[in-house]
Amino acid sequence: MRLFVAVYPPPESVGHLGAQVARLRVGAAAAAGTNVRLADPAHLHVTLAFLGDVEAARLVEVESALGLAAEAFHDGRNAPPRFSLGGGGRFGQGRSTVLWVGLRGEVEALHVLAGLVRSRLRQRLPCDDARPFRPHLTVARPGERMDLADIEADRADLDGYQGPEWQATELLLIRSHLDPRPSRYDRLAAWPL
Template identity: 80%
Template sequence: MRLFVAVCPPAEAVDHLSAQIAGLRIGAAAAAGINVRLADPAHVHLTLAFLGDVEEARLVEVESALGLAAEWFRDGRDASPRLSLGGGGRFGRDRFTVLWVDVRGEVEALATLARLVRSRLRHARLPHDEKPFRAHLTVARPGDRLDRADIEADRATLDGYQGPDWPATELLLVRSHLGPRPRYDRLAAWPL
């Protein structure tokens, strides 16, 4: 099973961002039929940890580790962290270009949650990506199918974007299915 751990913005925040993206050059390119690989609004998420392929027999261990991380996180807080989507950036170059929107608000609380999740996974000797956590939400993977100047113009426009404020209320364990139409299955959730 291919697994990751995430926090998902609510529909209102996703709709607000989707309206912004529709007005970008990348949105116009998608509307014109260019495969700029816009993120599906139904699947947008903030990845806290990517586990990759995990044997199904270890699912109980994964859930136990995540349950402990969520519990420890809640013990140190009075309320769910408040976040918003705003600003923008770009990873990679040429074929590997990714356009993303930044996360604002109580980002340090989100980073603390990511550290707790990774710590519990490590303690349980479960696989996970060790890349440094960078709170972001992928908007599109245009690669080299859109002119670099257009991508840079969209990134600059996203710098001025500020979405609505929302509480991160749950930690999710998600199974992903790769393919031309990726699918995500929510396996478990814990309150924050």
Template identity: 80%
Template sequence: MRLFVAVNPPAAAIDHLGAQVTRLRVTAASAAGVNVRLAGPAQLHVTVSFLGDVEAARLVEVESALGSAAQHLHDGRHAVPRLSLGGGGRFGQGRSTVLWVGLRGEVEALHVLAGLVRSRLRQARLPYDARPLRPHLTVARPADRMDPADIEADRADLDDYRGPEWQVTELLLMRSQLDPRGSRYDRLAAWPL
């Protein structure tokens, strides 16, 4: 199973972002039939830690590690993050171009949560991507199907975007299933924060 740990913005934040995304060039290109992939509202999430392929037999260990991380956040020494979506960016170039919106607010508290998750995964000898957390929410995958100037204009528009504030309420274990039309995400477990 291909697994990751995430937090989800609430519906109001997703709807607010959606209104901004409808004004982007990537959305117009999609409506015109250009094969760009827009992230659907149900797919929007912030990855806290990517585990990659994990044997199904180890799912209980993963759940135990994440439950421990969530419980540790409740010990009073760590704040539950209050965040907002805002700022734009882009990863990759050519076929791997991804357009994203960043996070503002108590981002350091999100880094603490990610550190707790990774610590518990490491203690359980479970796999995870050790690269530094770059909190973002993927908006679209225009790849090389759009003029780079249009992608840059969308990035600049997202850079000016400021969404409503929200508090992280749960930690999610998600399964990613790769599909030629785009990845599909299934919620496997959740822990309240």
């Protein structure tokens, strides 16, 4: 099973972001039929840890580790952390270009949660999500189908974007399916924050 751990923004925040993306050059390109691979709003999430392929027999270990991470995070907190979507960035280049939106608010709390999740998982599994944690939601994968100047203009527009505030209320374990058809995600388990 291909697994990752995430927090999801609420539909109101996703809808607000969607309206912003529609006004960007990448949104106009998608509306004109260019395959800029806009992210599916139903799948917008902040990945805290990517586990990759995990044997089904180890699912109980994964869930136990995540339960301990959520419990450790929750201890001492009066309320789930608050965020808003805002700021923009770009990963990769050429075919691998990704446009993303960042988070504002109690972002340090998300770094703490990601650290707890990764630490607890490493204690039980040979998982190696060595990439540094950078909280973001992928907006589009325009690759080389758009001029880099247009992508940079969209990134700059996202820098000025500020979405509505929301709380991260649960930690989710998600299974992703890699098929020829659009990505599918199944929610396997959740823990309150």
